[in-house]
Amino acid sequence: MALMIAFYGDVRDYFKERVALEKQYGASLQVSSASSIKLKLKIEEGLSKCGLALKASGQKIHGKAVQKGGSSISRARDEQAMEWNDTLDTAWSKILSEADEEASDHANLAEAMQNEVCEVLKICEKKKEATRKRHVDFSVKLLAERDKIYHDRAKAKQRYDEACSLVESTRVKQGQAKDDRHVEKAAKNMDAHTNEMLSAKNAYLLSISVANEVKRRFYHVDLPSLEDDFQSIWSLTASKLVSLLKTASSLNGRCLDALRTHNENFLAATNSIDAQANQALYIEYNRRPFTDPPDFIFEPCPIWHDSAEFALSAPEPKVLLQNRLGQARSKACDLEPTIESKRHEITGLENLREAYSQNETLGDPDEVVENLLESVRQTITLELQYSVLTKEVEILEQTLGDDQGSQRPHTFKSASFVTPTPCCLCHSNIWGITKQGVTCKACSISAHVKCQPKVPSNCTGSAPRLGPKRNVSMAAPSSSYGRQQGVEAQNQTGLSRAASTSHRPPAMSNGGGIARSATTVNPNRINAASTNRNALNRSDTKPKARMMYSYEASSGFEVTVSESEVLTIISPDDGSGWVKVETGSKQIAKALYDWTAQAPDEHSLSAGETVTISKGGEAFADGWFEVIKDGRKGIVPSNYVELL
Known part of the structure; x- marks a missing residue:
């Protein structure tokens, strides 16, 4: 019984903490929602000053006059305000409103639990404890009354025993009496003590009967009655506790119903967000006139009067342009398969993103999106490089016309000269061990490093590199970035700088690759690329090389290799410091x-x-x-x- 009443205190302490938590959560949520609402209003006020206020549904927005196509168009056409519905702003306002109401619901729940549960528990605990104490005191009193009667029986037994002892002593004395006077006195004493003994016996027997009756009543009437009373008090206490717990459950249920309603409104507001409509609204309110910046033009030096024409009269500038044309063609040709492969990779990642977005158990869509964006950034960078190279090829072809040189590039490589060797361009000697010159292994000519770019591409030991005039489409991509499912088959080749290696996949290798693209590729160009690369790899026996150091690839042209790894040389260093290899x-x-x-x-x-x-x-x-x-x-x- 005492434990049940003490349990009232435990329950009340729990609900007191629950009330404090509900109050704290409600207050914190209210502060948070109020702060967000204040920030939202501040942003709207700032946008309103700019004439770009985006109010909730049903509110009017008075726009500002903007320039479009050279004419002034007022947002308030015909002096009428246009009604715009920013779905994101509307949804966010609804979400904050629901959060504020949710905070109020938690505060109301805390107050209701405090008044209808905690306070009632406190009052009931005091009443039940007082009732229990009064009945416990009565049970103690009843036990004392029983013990008193037991004590009276014990005293009656003691008096009876004393009377019996006195009678026995008197009998002994009577037997010892010798004269008539003592015998008569002893007889009188014997009669008196016998009567006292019989009275004590009767009192003792009566006390036994009374004690037995009290014992019977205590164990069969009073004690069960007390137990029944305590059980009744316990039952009433438990029933009251159950009633209060049901009250708490009812209060919590009403709060949960309100929270469920808020959550449904939250979900409905979230589902009402229309990204396309918001983008259209943003575009409508942010239209600005735009004209392309003027093209750059040739500006002659103030002290040197010149025209915007390429200088082709002197041999050296022409050779530099011819060499640059060959280099641009080669680099553009190398970029084409990489760009096409990147586009196919983006298509695959887009498909993977859609699959992961629909079923996130397959994988993390955010990781796929990050990989997709990284591929897009790399592709844009490569396409920019390709655009620069193709523009250079176009301009140089127009400028040089048919006078593009033999386009037989030298495979220059740094070399040391222990004996004086004449430069093929300036004819001065190259001498020293500091690698001040380069040598073409194909035709065995040598030149200074500074003279190398000016040497005509007329190597007698290399095939003509006219280069396929490919055109990777640079049109504006569609929503899928202008790609289709597929891939360009490529063999693993790479570029290696000195003792390190890198990887760059060519469009074709040994004539066995297949080139596919999201854009149409002329088969003639593919065949030309195959012919070009076969000319570089016409040797059946390819030299081997061992890595002196490890190298980590940093671009799609390179390959990661480890120290002491054996590589196959596809094409030697052409003077750029890179070697094309195969792992x-x-x-x-x-x-x-x-x-x-x-x-x-x-x-x-x-x-x-x-x-x-x-x-x-x-x-x-x-x-x-x-x-x-x-x-x-x-x-x-x-x-x-x-x-x-």
Whole structure:
């Protein structure tokens, strides 16, 4: 019973803490929502000063006059205010309003629990404790009355025993009496003591009966009655506690119903956000007149009167332009497959993003988006480089016309000259061990480093490099960035600077690759690229090289290699400090998702399937691996497999 009443205090303490938490949460939520509302109003006020206030649904926005197409168009056409519905602003206002009401609901719940549960528990606890104490005091009194009667029985037994002892003593004395006088006196004493003994016996017997009756009543009447009373008090106490807990549950249920309503309104406000409508609204209120900046023009030197024409009269400037034309063609040709591969990679990532967005159990869409944006940034950078190179090729072709030189580039390489060697351009000697000159291994000519760019591209030991005039489309991309599902098949080749290596996938290698693109590619250009690369790799026996140091790839043209790794030289250093190489590692990969081949040179995959990465297949192309399956080489998206 005492534990039940003490439990009242425990329950009351719990609800006191619950009330404090509800008050604290409600106050914090109210402060947070009020701060957000204040910030929102401040932003709207700032936008209003700029004439760009975006109010909630049903409110009017008076715009400002803007210039469009050279004419002034007022937002308040015909002196009428235009009604705009910024769905994001409307939804956010609704969400903040619901949050403020939710804070009030928590405060109301705290107050109701304090008044209807905590205070009632406190009063009931005091009343029940007072009732319990009074009944406990009565039970103690009843026990004392029983013990008093037990004590009276014990005293009666003691008096009876004393009377018996006195009678026995008198009997002994009577037997010892010798004369008549003593015998008569002893007889009288014997009679008196016997009567006293009999009276004590009767009193003792009566006390026994009374004690037995009191004992019977205590254990069979009074004690069960007390227990029944305590049980009744316990039941009433428990019933009252249950009633109060039900009250608390009812209060909490009403609060939860209100919170559920707020959450439904929250969800409805969230679903009402229309990104397209908001973008249209933003565009409408942020239209500005725009004209392209003027083109740059040739500005002659103030002290040297000249015209905007290329200087081709002197041999040296013409040779520099011819060499630059060859370099631009070569670099543009190298960029084409990388750009096309990047576009296919972006298409695959876009498809993967859509799949992950619809089912996040497949993977993290944010990670895919980050990879997609990184690929887009890389593609834009490559396309910018390609645009610069193709423009240079176009202008130089127009300028040089048919006089583009032999386009047989030298493969210059830094060299030391222990004996004086004449420069093929300036004819002065090159001498020293500090590598002040370069040598073309194909035609064995030498030149100073400063003279190298001016040497005509007329190497007798190299094939003409006219270069395929490819055109990777630079048109504005569509919503899918102008790409389609596919990949360009490429063999793993790379560029290596001195003792390090890098990787750059060419469009074709050994005539066995297949070039595909989101834009139409002329087969003649592909054949020309194949012919060009075959001319560079016409030797059947390729030299080997061992890495002196490790190198980490930093671009799509490069490949990561480790120290002491043996590489195959595809083409030697042409004087740029880079060597085109091929690595020879093989790995096993496991398919993460299903993939259906989109072209003859691709392989289909099933989730969980293992395939072998071909030699150089890991760095085959950006976003693609070359694998061996069923005895045939094919390519698969790199983000669909996991290296083991």
